[in-house]
Amino acid sequence: MLTVVRAGALTTVQDLGRTGYAHLGVPRGGALDQRAHRLANRLVGNPEEAATLETTLTGCAVRAGRAVVAAVTGAPCPVTVDGRPAAWGRALRIPAGAVLELGTAVYGVRSYLAVAGGVAVPPVLGSRSTDVLSGTGPAPLAEGARLPLGTPPPAPPVAVDAVPHPGPVRELVLPLVPGPRDDWFAPEALRALAAGGFRVSAAGNRIGLRTEGPALERVREGELPSEGMVLGAVQVPPDGRPVLFLADHPTTGGYPVIGVVPARCLDSAAQTRPGTRVRFVLRG
Amino acid sequence: MTGLRVLPVGERGLLIECDSGEQAEALHAELLRRAARDELPPVAEIVPADRTVLLDGLDDPAARAALAAGLPRWEIPQPDGGGARTVVVPVRYDGPDLAEVARLWGVAPREVVRIHTGTGFRVAFCGFAPGFGYLRGLPERYRVPRRDTPRTRVPAGSVALAGPYTGVYPRPTPGGWQLIGTTDAVLWDPERTPAALFTPGTLVRFTEVAEEAPC
Structure with a gap:
């Protein structure tokens, strides 16, 4: 206990x-x-x-x-x-x-x-x-x-002298696979994500990492019918500031997803403090 | 089936976009059928939504590519409802927006109750909160807008309308749907199997229960 x-x-x-x-x-x-x-x-x-x-x-x-x-x-x-x-x-x-x-x-x-x-x-x-x-x-x-605590495992703990840690995240660099709704945005929007003019907002939480920076310009107006969302989705609400979905993200959503960060690359996003620069590296 | 568009989602997902909600429901039923027969590659999540079905957790890139290439050629039968789970939900039609819905529909409030209880609904998909189902069944002419100002707290069990959908709030949450009634049915119980009363594909009927007499 x-x-x-x-x-x-x-x-x-x-x-x-x-x-x-x-x-x-x-x-x-x-x-x-x-x-x-x-x-x-x-x-x-x-x-x-x-x-x-x-x-x-x-x-x-x-x-x-x-x-x-x-x-x-x-x-x-x-x-x-x-x-x-x-x-x-x-x-x-x-x-x-x-x-x-x-x-x-x-x-x-x-x-x-x-x-x-x-x-x-x-x-x-x-x-x-x-x-x-x-x-x-x-x-x-x-x-x-x-x-409550479970029964301790019979195996002895791993003996290590030192555990390396990645160090502070000075700039959050995330691979991004464009889509499924990148066609809702002007071509400049993906370039803006790659240019790295964004910073981590203090408003983020376990649901999503919010960003501050230039608003991404949409070329399609209107609402997207609600669709399934994945971990790592970069959703763009009407204010144009991308939100990176983390573990507690909603399962469906109606804002377009411009690209998806592979789930295995999200650990560093969880450790990035507000104010840190964010840059996306586009993957084909 | 015509009109299916397959969009990659990250490294492991596929979003299949349909022409209509009904087509998405049929595709979802077919995906479940094929998954049950081991005719789909291993997949972590199959998530139907308004006009799409998301497949997530397709870890084998070759299998994902083959599925994406093959999907547009699938023969997808219209579901006949056979074998679907059916639930009946008793409702007190006492919602604060009943009169507004009656006005929008151009009928008397009693007629809203008659139409709603006379409609056979299907759970098209879930979202918003665990166990919150989006139910289709009302004719297009009964589509209603969300409230201009969402309520900060909608009580659990509220039966509500928005767009073409009917939904029931599983627990108290903020919400912008038009409230027409209340049910005591338990929409969500993680100890129960299935945890959700409304799972995609479930057939739903609402029945009227009389308001309790004041003591």
């Missing part, structure tokens, strides 16, 4: 998400930085699909009800155990009753806390992820909340 001592700005339970329910209007959810989530699990000997905690900028603090093995990955942040500094990016032994705290991210946005055995809240539709769009899955963490 973990007891939440400090919930942080937005801390949620996340795993690899729920697929196969988009036709019922259920977003996939799941860790935004999948690489960091998987790494945290591997460090404590969990399977990669075990549920972790995903923090947002300001970290969180939890008290362990029993001795546990834990690891912190993703956005680098000060890690303490009962106030004493501990390592980021490696397995830590947390004594029973001790408080493990993730401080404010030094850079990046989302840190991941894995505990051996995984966070064992009841799965909903095959996943323990909180999806903030539809409210599916457990509520975001609140102070005093108690989170």
